[in-house]
Amino acid sequence: MRERSSPPSSRSGTAGVALSVDVVLLAPLQRQLSILLVRARAPRARERWELPWASAQRGQALDQIAHRVAAQALGRAPAWLEQVGAFSAKRHPSESDVSVAFYGLLAEAVTGAEPRSAWIPADDLPALAPRQGDIVRAALRQVRERMDQAPIAFHLLPPTFTLTQLQEVYELLLGRRLHKASFRRALHAAWLVEPTDEWRSEGRGRPAQLFRYAPRKRRSVHRGVRFEGLAG
Amino acid sequence: MRERSSPPSSRSGTAGVALSVDVVLLAPLQRQLSILLVRARAPRARERWELPWASAQRGQALDQIAHRVAAQALGRAPAWLEQVGAFSAKRHPSESDVSVAFYGLLAEAVTGAEPRSAWIPADDLPALAPRQGDIVRAALRQVRERMDQAPIAFHLLPPTFTLTQLQEVYELLLGRRLHKASFRRALHAAWLVEPTDEWRSEGRGRPAQLFRYAPRKRRSVHRGVRFEGLAG
DNA sequence: GACATTAGTCGCGGATTGTGAATAATTCGC
DNA sequence: GCGAATTATTCACAATCCGCGACTAATGTC
Numbered sequence: 001m002r003e004r005s006s007p008p009s010s011r012s013g014t015a016g017v018a019l020s021v022d023v024v025l026l027a028p029l030q031r032q033l034s035i036l037l038v039r040a041r042a043p044r045a046r047e048r049w050e051l052p053w054a055s056a057q058r059g060q061a062l063d064q065i066a067h068r069v070a071a072q073a074l075g076r077a078p079a080w081l082e083q084v085g086a087f088s089a090k091r092h093p094s095e096s097d098v099s100v101a102f103y104g105l106l107a108e109a110v111t112g113a114e115p116r117s118a119w120i121p122a123d124d125l126p127a128l129a130p131r132q133g134d135i136v137r138a139a140l141r142q143v144r145e146r147m148d149q150a151p152i153a154f155h156l157l158p159p160t161f162t163l164t165q166l167q168e169v170y171e172l173l174l175g176r177r178l179h180k181a182s183f184r185r186a187l188h189a190a191w192l193v194e195p196t197d198e199w200r201s202e203g204r205g206r207p208a209q210l211f212r213y214a215p216r217k218r219r220s221v222h223r224g225v226r227f228e229g230l231a232g
Numbered sequence: 233m234r235e236r237s238s239p240p241s242s243r244s245g246t247a248g249v250a251l252s253v254d255v256v257l258l259a260p261l262q263r264q265l266s267i268l269l270v271r272a273r274a275p276r277a278r279e280r281w282e283l284p285w286a287s288a289q290r291g292q293a294l295d296q297i298a299h300r301v302a303a304q305a306l307g308r309a310p311a312w313l314e315q316v317g318a319f320s321a322k323r324h325p326s327e328s329d330v331s332v333a334f335y336g337l338l339a340e341a342v343t344g345a346e347p348r349s350a351w352i353p354a355d356d357l358p359a360l361a362p363r364q365g366d367i368v369r370a371a372l373r374q375v376r377e378r379m380d381q382a383p384i385a386f387h388l389l390p391p392t393f394t395l396t397q398l399q400e401v402y403e404l405l406l407g408r409r410l411h412k413a414s415f416r417r418a419l420h421a422a423w424l425v426e427p428t429d430e431w432r433s434e435g436r437g438r439p440a441q442l443f444r445y446a447p448r449k450r451r452s453v454h455r456g457v458r459f460e461g462l463a464g
Numbered sequence: 465g466a467c468a469t470t471a472g473t474c475g476c477g478g479a480t481t482g483t484g485a486a487t488a489a490t491t492c493g494c
Numbered sequence: 495g496c497g498a499a500t501t502a503t504t505c506a507c508a509a510t511c512c513g514c515g516a517c518t519a520a521t522g523t524c
Binding site for chain 4: 394395396416417435437454455456
């Protein structure tokens with residue numbers, strides 16, 4: 001407990017900690033939520049695959065580092081990038097003391113000039129370093145919990161999409177089927193999408209209209225409290 | 233982008249970053265959500281008040297540090313402690329590069345042996361260092377968003393409490409009034425509390441029964457998607 | 465043209481919920 | 495002791511929400 005007693009302005013003295021920034025990149029791929037992994041570069045790594053990561057240097061903001069890591073692994077910027085949190089105390093490929101994790105969303109499972117990477121279904125991952133395993137689980141949990149507060153599903157789709165595609169993303173994230181009519185009724189009531197004048201004919205069946213994400217401001221309805229998420 | 237190319241096992245080489253752990257301690261105090269601040273110890277600090285914090289050393293887990301910081305500021309352990317995230321790029325009293333923030337909950341605004349601290353209403357805070365201001369806002373936002381997923385309101389109350397007290401905590405966090413009958417109907421339907429055989433008479437009026445937090449496992453009802461939190 | 469397939473909508477019945485009012489149990493003033 | 499005031503708890507009704515099956519619509523296949 002001495003830290004608080006020592007003069008806080010002394011930026012020398014203590015050696016500092018080793019910090020890495022890790023990114024969990026997610027994209028829907030053939031009806032599975034998939035994660036981008038890269039081959040371990042250290043010759044004697046205990047695990048063969050890793051999340052993309054970089055060591056943090058002084059004077060760089062964390063989200064800038066995360067953007068750079070994502071861009072390097074993808075060849076492009078993700079559609080959405082958000083912090084998951086800080087992780088410590090478990091082994092990490094960098095042997096850093098602390099890792100700050102981000103998750104990023106893409107509509108397509110693309111890989112840029114990086115050949116040592118692969119998109120792997122989230123529930124079929126190989127062994128990762130323990131801290132990176134924690135990071136993946138926390139990122140998936142946060143994505144699923146925050147999909148009601150942030151437009152996460154829309155960033156897993158291209159700019160225009162059919163309502164069936166949107167429902168499939170929700171089913172992917174929730175892990176269960178949804179009823180079509182109820183889904184659309186709630187969606188239209190929320191004024192989140194607007195139709196384009198384009199239609200997509202996907203082989204057989206009636207063509208589907210394409211929509212875009214265009215949330216309209218509306219007065220928030222004062223609903224009561226929901227205790228449902230607090231089940232023991 | 234060289235970090236990824238250098239051998240990851242070299243824990244020397246780079247100097248490491250200065251890391252602090254900050255804690256936002258929250259308690260309901262006279263119908264206000266209040267935060268524990270401590271007087272700045274550095275003689276030439278730009279702001280007179282700070283969140284409790286400590287510098288991180290190598291080999292210590294982040295949540296252990298957070299527990300220690302909270303215990304030192306309070307004289308006891310908080311009822312609940314959870315990470316908010318990592319913050320960088322703005323001035324911090326420690327002049328650290330990165331701060332990992334936690335929030336902690338208490339039923340009562342207690343202070344231990346620490347005389348240089350004060351509980352201050354959350355919407356009446358003095359100026360803090362910019363990064364600590366961000367931390368406070370993020371912590372309050374997270375508490376309000378997560379109160380549906382985690383038993384946050386219950387940790388802002390003593391082990392037994394009246395339903396009116398519980399509703400007042402919810403109103404404090406939501407910033408609006410709730411209808412009594414609806415609140416209780418939803419609460420009992422969720423099987424989160426169980427009555428004790430004690431009653432509290434608080435001066436005038438009918439005595440209120442005391443309840444305790446005792447969530448019962450129940451099958452989760454498969455409800456549809458809620459788009460309400462996605463309003464533009 | 466019959467059929468399979470996918471998109472989109474309708475409407476019923478039951479569950480949920482906002483709301484005011486009724487009832488219950490206590491203290492205070494006189 | 496007794497009525498008014500105060501706080502706790504519940505009831506009941508109306509409106510809304512929501513799960514669900516069935517229906518219509520538009521296309522490709524044979």
